[in-house]
Amino acid sequence: MSEEIRIYVACLAAYNNGKLHGVWIDATDDIDDIQDQINEMLKSSPEEDAEEWAMHDYEGYGSYRLSEYEGIQSAHEIACFIEEHGEIAAELLSHFLTIDEAKKAMEENYAGCHESVADFAEELTTGTTEIPESLAFYIDYEKMGRDLELGGDIITIETGYREVHIFWNH
Structure with missing residues (x-):
């Protein structure tokens, strides 16, 4: 702005x-x-x-x-x-x-700006878990992201095309 x-x-x-x-x-x-x-x-x-x-x-x-x-x-x-x-x-x-x-x-709950909620779910998963290469193609990050959002774990705010700000909902 x-x-x-x-x-x-x-x-x-x-x-x-x-x-x-x-x-x-x-x-x-x-x-x-x-x-x-x-x-x-x-x-x-x-x-x-x-x-x-x-x-x-x-x-x-x-x-x-x-x-x-x-x-x-x-x-x-x-x-x-x-x-x-x-x-x-x-x-x-x-x-x-x-x-x-x-x-x-x-100040306390901002998890960053991502291109999509799926990208956030992928970053969160790969940053905290070692995923075997043989299973990597079976993980549906779209659904994981949707579950995070629908479950109330995160709040998302879109400010533009491929610009999604993620906040933990604590």
């Missing part, structure tokens, strides 16, 4: 009076810098005494759907996770209920 990860923060006083006033902010900036940019936007509002704001849009979060009520701390933490790990992080966030679960999966 090469797209900048950013949020559009709008002044609610202006919005409620039919005016569009807001600013795009890099969500990976320091929290204090983000808050300062929001404060500056509110100060320059066409409405006097503007205090309230909301996130009305975002870019660079991939498949993750950011709520307008997410809050800058959460939007920032999610943006930094996506910036660090790329598209797979956004997919993990969409799969899991919390960022903590997504981080744990990425």
Whole structure:
């Protein structure tokens, strides 16, 4: 993902009076810098005494759907996770209920990127078991991979053609 990860923060006083006033902010900036940019936007509002704001849009979060009520701390933490790990992080966030679960999966349960689940099953098998050459042609790695997935042992996330990320489901 090469797209900048950013949020559009709008002044609610202006919005409620039919005016569009807001600013795009890099969500990976320091929290204090983000808050300062929001404060500056509110100060320059066409409405006097503007205090309230909301996130009305975002870019660079991939498949993750950011709520307008997410809050800058959460939007920032999610943006930094996506910036660090790329598209797979956004997919993990969409799969899991919390960022903590997504981080744990990425840091502790990631088994790598493979062309297919069958390739993962073959790598796992040949890396842990010595298979006699006379039996090698009888092993069905497609079925082994399917069993790993259906049995709940692994979680798979496809991010592209022949690009399957595997996570242990612990």
